[in-house]
Amino acid sequence: MSKGPIALDAMGGDFAPKETIMGAVSASHDFGIDVILVGEGQTIKSHLDELGEKEGGRLSIHHAPEVVSMSDAPSVVIRGKRRSSIRLAASLVKKGEAIAVVSAGNTGAMMAAARCEMGLAKGVQRPAIAQVFPNRKTGTVVLDLGANVDCKIDYLVQFGVMGSVYAGIVLQKSNPKVGLLSIGTEDTKGNDFSRRVLQAMRDEPSIDFVGNIEGRDVFKGDVDVVVCDGFVGNIVLKITEGVAETVLGMMKDALSSSLMSKAGAALVKPSLQRLKKQMDYSEYGGAILLGVNGVCVICHGGSNTKAIRNALKRAHDFSESEMTEQIAEKMELRR
Amino acid sequence: MSKGPIALDAMGGDFAPKETIMGAVSASHDFGIDVILVGEGQTIKSHLDELGEKEGGRLSIHHAPEVVSMSDAPSVVIRGKRRSSIRLAASLVKKGEAIAVVSAGNTGAMMAAARCEMGLAKGVQRPAIAQVFPNRKTGTVVLDLGANVDCKIDYLVQFGVMGSVYAGIVLQKSNPKVGLLSIGTEDTKGNDFSRRVLQAMRDEPSIDFVGNIEGRDVFKGDVDVVVCDGFVGNIVLKITEGVAETVLGMMKDALSSSLMSKAGAALVKPSLQRLKKQMDYSEYGGAILLGVNGVCVICHGGSNTKAIRNALKRAHDFSESEMTEQIAEKMELRR
Numbered sequence: 047m048s049k050g051p052i053a054l055d056a057m058g059g060d061f062a063p064k065e066t067i068m069g070a071v072s073a074s075h076d077f078g079i080d081v082i083l084v085g086e087g088q089t090i091k092s093h094l095d096e097l098g099e100k101e102g103g104r105l106s107i108h109h110a111p112e113v114v115s116m117s118d119a120p121s122v123v124i125r126g127k128r129r130s131s132i133r134l135a136a137s138l139v140k141k142g143e144a145i146a147v148v149s150a151g152n153t154g155a156m157m158a159a160a161r162c163e164m165g166l167a168k169g170v171q172r173p174a175i176a177q178v179f180p181n182r183k184t185g186t187v188v189l190d191l192g193a194n195v196d197c198k199i200d201y202l203v204q205f206g207v208m209g210s211v212y213a214g215i216v217l218q219k220s221n222p223k224v225g226l227l228s229i230g231t232e233d234t235k236g237n238d239f240s241r242r243v244l245q246a247m248r249d250e251p252s253i254d255f256v257g258n259i260e261g262r263d264v265f266k267g268d269v270d271v272v273v274c275d276g277f278v279g280n281i282v283l284k285i286t287e288g289v290a291e292t293v294l295g296m297m298k299d300a301l302s303s304s305l306m307s308k309a310g311a312a313l314v315k316p317s318l319q320r321l322k323k324q325m326d327y328s329e330y331g332g333a334i335l336l337g338v339n340g341v342c343v344i345c346h347g348g349s350n351t352k353a354i355r356n357a358l359k360r361a362h363d364f365s366e367s368e369m370t371e372q373i374a375e376k377m378e379l380r381r
Numbered sequence: 382m383s384k385g386p387i388a389l390d391a392m393g394g395d396f397a398p399k400e401t402i403m404g405a406v407s408a409s410h411d412f413g414i415d416v417i418l419v420g421e422g423q424t425i426k427s428h429l430d431e432l433g434e435k436e437g438g439r440l441s442i443h444h445a446p447e448v449v450s451m452s453d454a455p456s457v458v459i460r461g462k463r464r465s466s467i468r469l470a471a472s473l474v475k476k477g478e479a480i481a482v483v484s485a486g487n488t489g490a491m492m493a494a495a496r497c498e499m500g501l502a503k504g505v506q507r508p509a510i511a512q513v514f515p516n517r518k519t520g521t522v523v524l525d526l527g528a529n530v531d532c533k534i535d536y537l538v539q540f541g542v543m544g545s546v547y548a549g550i551v552l553q554k555s556n557p558k559v560g561l562l563s564i565g566t567e568d569t570k571g572n573d574f575s576r577r578v579l580q581a582m583r584d585e586p587s588i589d590f591v592g593n594i595e596g597r598d599v600f601k602g603d604v605d606v607v608v609c610d611g612f613v614g615n616i617v618l619k620i621t622e623g624v625a626e627t628v629l630g631m632m633k634d635a636l637s638s639s640l641m642s643k644a645g646a647a648l649v650k651p652s653l654q655r656l657k658k659q660m661d662y663s664e665y666g667g668a669i670l671l672g673v674n675g676v677c678v679i680c681h682g683g684s685n686t687k688a689i690r691n692a693l694k695r696a697h698d699f700s701e702s703e704m705t706e707q708i709a710e711k712m713e714l715r716r
Contacts, residue, residue: 182630192564195572229527229615237530237612261619265627277572278613280564284596285617289624292600295517297632301649310648313641 051106052361053135053144056085057113058151060348066150067093069354074104076355079362082144084108084135110134116347120154124162132156136163139340146341146361148332150349157193160335160342167370169377172197173337174205175276175344176212179286183267187213187222190273191333192280202226202243202273203250207380208336209271210253211372215364222270225259227278233257239275247273252376332357334364337373341365386441387696388470388479391420392448393486395683401485402428404689409439411690414697417479419443419470445469451682455489459497467491471498474675481676481696483667485684492528495670495677502705504712507532508672509540510611510679511547514621518602522548522557525608526668527615537561537578537608538585542715543671544606545588546707550699557605560594562613568592574610582608587711667692669699672708676700 054070056063063085070081071094083090087109094100094107101107110131114122123133132151136159138144147164149156153175161173176189189209194201206224213222226244228236233244235258247255256269264272264282274282301311332345332353343361345353389405391398398420405416406429418425422444429435429442436442445466449457458468467486471494473479482499484491488510496508511524524544529536541559548557561579563571568579570593582590591604599607599617609617636646667680667688678696680688 180627182627182634195564227616229530229612229619237610240612261616261621262623262626264620265623274616275572277564277575278616281562281596281609281613282616282620284564285599285620286596286624288597288600289621290628291597292515292517293625293628299517304651307649307651310645310650313645314636314649315645316639316642 049362049366050145051080051082051143052358052365053082053084053108053138053147054354054358055132055135055147055149055151055156056083056090057110057131058149058156059345059354060150061350062150063089063093065349065351066354068097068351069349070105070358071097071099072351072355073358077359077362078104079358080104080106081358082106082108082135082138084110084138085113085131086110108134108138114152114155116152118152118155120152120158123155123159130155133159133163136160136342139342140164145365146343148343148345148354148357148361150332150345150347150354150357153192153344156342156344157335160338164339164342167337167339167377168374169380170208170337170373171204172201173335174208175279175333176209176336177283177333178216179264181265181267184217186264186267186272187216187270188264188272188274188279188282189336190276190279191283192276193335194276196277197275199239199243199246202275203246204337204377206247206250206253206255206271206273207376208373209273211369211376212334212336213270214372215367215369217270219270221254223268224253224255224271224273225257225263225269227261227264227272227274227282228258229260231258231260250380252379332360334360339370341369384697384701385480386415386417386478387693387700388417388419388443388473388482389689389693390467390470390482390484390486390491391418391425392445392466393484393491394680394689395485396685397485398424398428400684400686401689403432403686404684405440405693406432406434407686407690408693412694412697413439414693415439415441416693417441417443417473419445419473420448420466421445443469443473449487449490451487453487453490455487455493458490458494465490468494468498471495471677474677475499480700481678483678483680483689483692483696485680485682485689485692488527488679491677491679492670495673499674499677502672502674502712503709504715505543505672505708506539507536508670509543510614510668511544511671512618512668513551514599516600516602519552521599521602521605521607522551523599523607523609523614523617524671525611525614526618527611528670529611531612532610534574534578534581537610538581539672539712541582541585541588541590541606541608542711543708544608546704546711547669547671548605549707550702550704552605554605556589558603559588559590559606559608560592560598560604562596562599562607562609562617563593564595566593566595585715587714667695669695674705676704
């Protein structure tokens, strides 16, 4: 049952518009979600025709004459392409015509469009990108994953607060444990900046702060929220993807290295497919931009139909969670 | 054939002194390496007795009355425990009585001892910890992994130069490609500090600098040396270990989840053991401290007999490589 439509940037992503549109069709069928496809009207219409779908019902089209490319600077949505699909999609949330926005396009442009159209939640200094990393228990929220490469101390304290609200909803934890990513658990460990952040986070009453944590702790599941600046966070995200791909690739090589292991591989295939699913970020339905007024889901550029479908589902779930209100409330208490 | 003995901090590491001594015994038998076991003389002697080994021949004992613990501050080797095994081991290199030093103890203390006893190679501002990360081709040298948490721009340029010399030897590349770890490949990507480092590295004629690289590139094998500051590098190291452990753990769970996959698992076991070996850092024989006068190998605190054995082998190989001389030569050219 849909509360309202979600604005999807139909033109954003490596496989757009075909797979973004297919993802929308899939979400409308599987979850009963209403989607506004924002982008070049004729192109979207012909894709829908091909899929035997028509405008009206759960799917509608909002024409946008411009497209932001992956190589465009984020500022292009502010100064240049004001009628781009990514910006118009965000504007639909502002106008109350959509309950959330989803894009697999240029991440910087999506952030700029969201800030510019939707604005920051009251008291928030900088929005942050958060994502759930898989671990052997439930999952760990890690932020910021790249929205802010040069941070002030208080930005990271706010990331802790926003991440805590997000983990409360997405991991269903009533009092999420928050850790600061560093290079040792003792208070003396870290660099000059991280040690100052540590003290500021200790002084923040609204979070359950456990202190410094190490890289390996991200995957242990003992903390629910991991805070770092966007430069470190983006490196962590890509290292994680790189190692997982490498191990799975090596595993594939290893399994095809002998006749015996090939026979074994056939038997273990279903189990390994489940494993791959656990590691697959497209299952997690994208990252979320915390701190803006409304729900903004940012998908991986390489999102396929399934990833878009899951991102629409996630956006829909979050639009009902009053996350923005909770964040604004906590920020109000910090004053 | 041994060129000279290696000083081993027999008391350093989670499984010291038993496994460090067993590692030394193993290296002496397997590779014909001479080892000076530095630590509490009586303790070492009784362990050797238990193993049916005796002092003299390839193994000798150098008594050290003090031990640095994992929780000691690095400065303890300078102001407090001057007769600790870790410091006396480094002093043997300075005196020319050992050709290299190896420790699995307190990393900060090993660095302090090495700097204090062996000194920095001419022109080097800061030593850096480097390690070979496995990838699907040969391997990638990553530095700094934690020696310097707050860096100046030129430190990272020097890490590029030292890493390049190290990769030349360990990966046998005549002109190693050097990349700067950032959050995108374009020159505009990164934080304020990394963008300034990028420009400085572009101006460094002694390295083959390819520009910014991303986290996933570390495991692709397209670059041979990855440069970052010690805060980021240590996080990268521990994230890598964490993801690899998690994937292998999930794989184990997945393989024991059904009768069919259990049968398959038995068949694929030899292949997976080869994979585990590829991912196993103890196979790589520890990290190396670049930029000091002499060879200093730093092992993981959890090093077992095999890891110590391989570290002694690596230290022995490097003592013959004139790595320190090559680094000093390159630094001379930078003046």
